[in-house]
Amino acid sequence: MWLHSTWQPRVWEINRMLEADPLVANYPYQFRVLSLENGVATLLTPRSPALPAIQFIPILYPQLAGKDQDDPAMIKAQADLVASQRRAMDLVGALPDVQSVAWTLDLRWLSDHGVQAPANAFDANAGR
Secondary structure, three states: OHHHHHOOHHHHHHHHHHHHOHHHHOOOOOOOEEEEEOOEEEEEEOOEOOEOHHHOHHHHOHHHOOOOOOOHHHHHHHHHHHHHHHHHHHHHHOOOOOOEEEEEEOHHHHHHOOOOOOHHHOOOOOOO
């Protein structure tokens, strides 16, 4: 079972495609595909309706630490997040073997950066 879940060459190919895209690759968080099953590509994201962006944006942009959510630099950072995430979704969604894109919260990345996700952040479509 474990070997099957980690042995997904198509996922690796798609992630290489994302790494080659300038907008996605240059964003501080690397959006990537976790799995591709039955035409559904599941991508990881640090974003969730239950987790305010202000909690993780300063990890991506340390110069924004302590800024208010309505600070122009914070607003721009959130817009950049949306643009990069949308680009990743559009690239993956345009592939012939992908019928839909789902998002899942990147709990490992958040944890590695000291952010504890609230219990209600486990929505399978987080960040959409």
